[in-house]
Amino acid sequence: MDFLAPSTWAEALAAKAERPDALPVAGGTDVMVEMNFDHRRPGALLDLTRVSDLREWALVDGRVRLGAGVTYARIIDELGATLPGLAMAARTVGSPQIRNRGTVGGNLGAASPAGDSHPALLAADAVVEISSAARGTRLVPVADFYTGVKRNALEPDELIAAILIAPPAGPQQFCKIGTRNAMVIAVSAFGFALHTDRRSVGTGIGSAAPTPRRATDAAAFLAGELEAGGLWESRGALPEGLAVEFGRKVRDAAAPIDDVRGTAAYRLHTLSVMARRAATWAWDEHRRAA
Amino acid sequence: MRIELTVNGARHEADDVWEGESLLYALRERLGLPGSKNACEQGECGSCTVYLDGVPVCSCLVAAGQAQGREVTTVEGLADDDGLDPVQRAFVECGAVQCGFCTPGFLVSTHDLLARNPSPSDPEIREALAGNLCRCTGYEKILDAVRMAAQS
Ligand SMILES: Cc1cc2nc3c(=O)[nH]c(=O)nc-3n(C[C@H](O)[C@H](O)[C@H](O)COP(=O)(O)OP(=O)(O)OC[C@H]3O[C@@H](n4cnc5c(N)ncnc54)[C@H](O)[C@@H]3O)c2cc1C
Ligand code: FES
Ligand code: FES
Numbered sequence: 293m294d295f296l297a298p299s300t301w302a303e304a305l306a307a308k309a310e311r312p313d314a315l316p317v318a319g320g321t322d323v324m325v326e327m328n329f330d331h332r333r334p335g336a337l338l339d340l341t342r343v344s345d346l347r348e349w350a351l352v353d354g355r356v357r358l359g360a361g362v363t364y365a366r367i368i369d370e371l372g373a374t375l376p377g378l379a380m381a382a383r384t385v386g387s388p389q390i391r392n393r394g395t396v397g398g399n400l401g402a403a404s405p406a407g408d409s410h411p412a413l414l415a416a417d418a419v420v421e422i423s424s425a426a427r428g429t430r431l432v433p434v435a436d437f438y439t440g441v442k443r444n445a446l447e448p449d450e451l452i453a454a455i456l457i458a459p460p461a462g463p464q465q466f467c468k469i470g471t472r473n474a475m476v477i478a479v480s481a482f483g484f485a486l487h488t489d490r491r492s493v494g495t496g497i498g499s500a501a502p503t504p505r506r507a508t509d510a511a512a513f514l515a516g517e518l519e520a521g522g523l524w525e526s527r528g529a530l531p532e533g534l535a536v537e538f539g540r541k542v543r544d545a546a547a548p549i550d551d552v553r554g555t556a557a558y559r560l561h562t563l564s565v566m567a568r569r570a571a572t573w574a575w576d577e578h579r580r581a582a
Numbered sequence: 583m584r585i586e587l588t589v590n591g592a593r594h595e596a597d598d599v600w601e602g603e604s605l606l607y608a609l610r611e612r613l614g615l616p617g618s619k620n621a622c623e624q625g626e627c628g629s630c631t632v633y634l635d636g637v638p639v640c641s642c643l644v645a646a647g648q649a650q651g652r653e654v655t656t657v658e659g660l661a662d663d664d665g666l667d668p669v670q671r672a673f674v675e676c677g678a679v680q681c682g683f684c685t686p687g688f689l690v691s692t693h694d695l696l697a698r699n700p701s702p703s704d705p706e707i708r709e710a711l712a713g714n715l716c717r718c719t720g721y722e723k724i725l726d727a728v729r730m731a732a733q734s
Binding site for chain 1: 583600601602604623624625626628631637638639640642643644645647648650691709710712713714
């Protein structure tokens with residue numbers, strides 16, 4: 293096994309092109325578990341922690357360009373107000389030690405259906421910036437990034453450079469169900485965004501389908517009802533039953549399985565509850581902001 | 583491969599480091615620093631917590647090669663010539679140590695908490711120690727120790 297430690301982004305992309313068998317390692321909070329338990333023996337480890345570009349974030353053309361290697365701890369400290377949904381998700385990840393190392397790039401690389409950043413990224417319409425030495429940069433909407441259970445759209449010579457996320461026009465929420473508060477992989481999770489500027493609704497379902505996914509019909513339903521009721525302008529109270537119906541439609545978008553963390557039925561139930569609450573909390577916040 | 587790093591203020595080198603091995607393994611088995619404990623090797627228990635460039639991390643989840651050229655502080659580095667760190671003294675005085683396996687990790691996490699927040703509330707203490715498990719004490723004495731260390 294080799295240990296590759298590029299110090300620039302160009303070197304990292306060249307190394308990945310030359311060694312498609314190299315496994316990138318950022319915070320190592322997924323990779324090192326697999327190494328320690330002999331579940332994975334790649335030809336090489338490609339350490340990305342020396343590439344300083346990956347650890348930076350900046351506002352670029354009105355969007356946050358979040359380097360793939362920015363840790364959850366820094367998202368919480370530095371971007372809590374700018375990326376509220378993602379920061380809420382970040383606060384629920386693992387423990388302080390895990391948040392000090394773990395990155396959104398690593399969450400996307402692992403592409404676990406239970407990864408906590410995914411519902412927030414889906415709800416916020418994030419875009420994944422992917423690069424290779426041969427073909428340069430391509431942008432993939434996050435909904436197209438997840439291609440199967442723990443599979444993603446990366447080619448063997450590609451790395452994730454950054455995640456592009458527009459700062460929110462309206463309130464965002466993130467809810468997660470687990471057996472306790474700390475150190476839990478989600479039994480189910482839900483991300484929600486009110487895009488008040490576009491009068492649309494963003495959703496993201498975690499841990500309740502083979503991949504993270506949106507509840508597209510539920511989002512269109514809620515946005516349409518808000519439109520029909522003139523509520524986007526009036527910021528009036530949600531009509532009786534609307535949030536409940538939204539929760540049902542979110543539930544219908546999921547396709548969970550029974551596993552050690554919970555049953556499919558429990559996941560469906562919790563999703564409908566989380567979606568109802570998230571929509572209500574976000575709408576109430578929107579009304580208060582008037 | 584060979585790695586060079588600073589541990590507890592001193593330069594260290596290790597040869598024949600396997601490319602996939604953890605910083606925890608390198609500290610314990612190659613550098614003669616067995617203070618950091620290996621209990622789960624999957625980031626759950628926190629008994630391997632060390633400072634890496636000033637930030638508490640699970641050393642079992644850091645590849646040894648990622649620590650090349652970096653600064654590590656382990657539990658062995660908390661005490662100085664004047665004796666134990668106030669956090670260590672408080673753990674002893676409060677009876678927060680039983681089998682002691684979790685203690686090195688709790689000490690580093692508590693040390694970091696008090697450096698950032700000298701008078702934490704109870705919920706802040708619980709949050710800061712959420713990545714450290716103890717199967718002996720029931721945590722009450724550990725909370726007492728953190729409160730005592732915060733006052734000293
Ligand atoms: C104790 C514990 C608790 C956890 N709790 C949670 C939790 O609550 N919620 C949650 O979502 N996750 C959790 N995780 C999983 C993990 O922390 C997250 O998935 C984290 O985001 C991984 O980031 P990392 O930087 O450590 O990734 P790494 O382990 O370094 O990498 C993960 C994957 O991404 C790839 N990768 C990393 N960076 C790039 C890049 N720039 N380009 C291409 N590929 C890349 C790697 O090759 C690998 O396949 C937990 C893990 C542990 C050990
Ligand atoms: S041994 Fe590292 S967290 Fe348990
Ligand atoms: S004292 Fe034994 S595990 Fe904490």
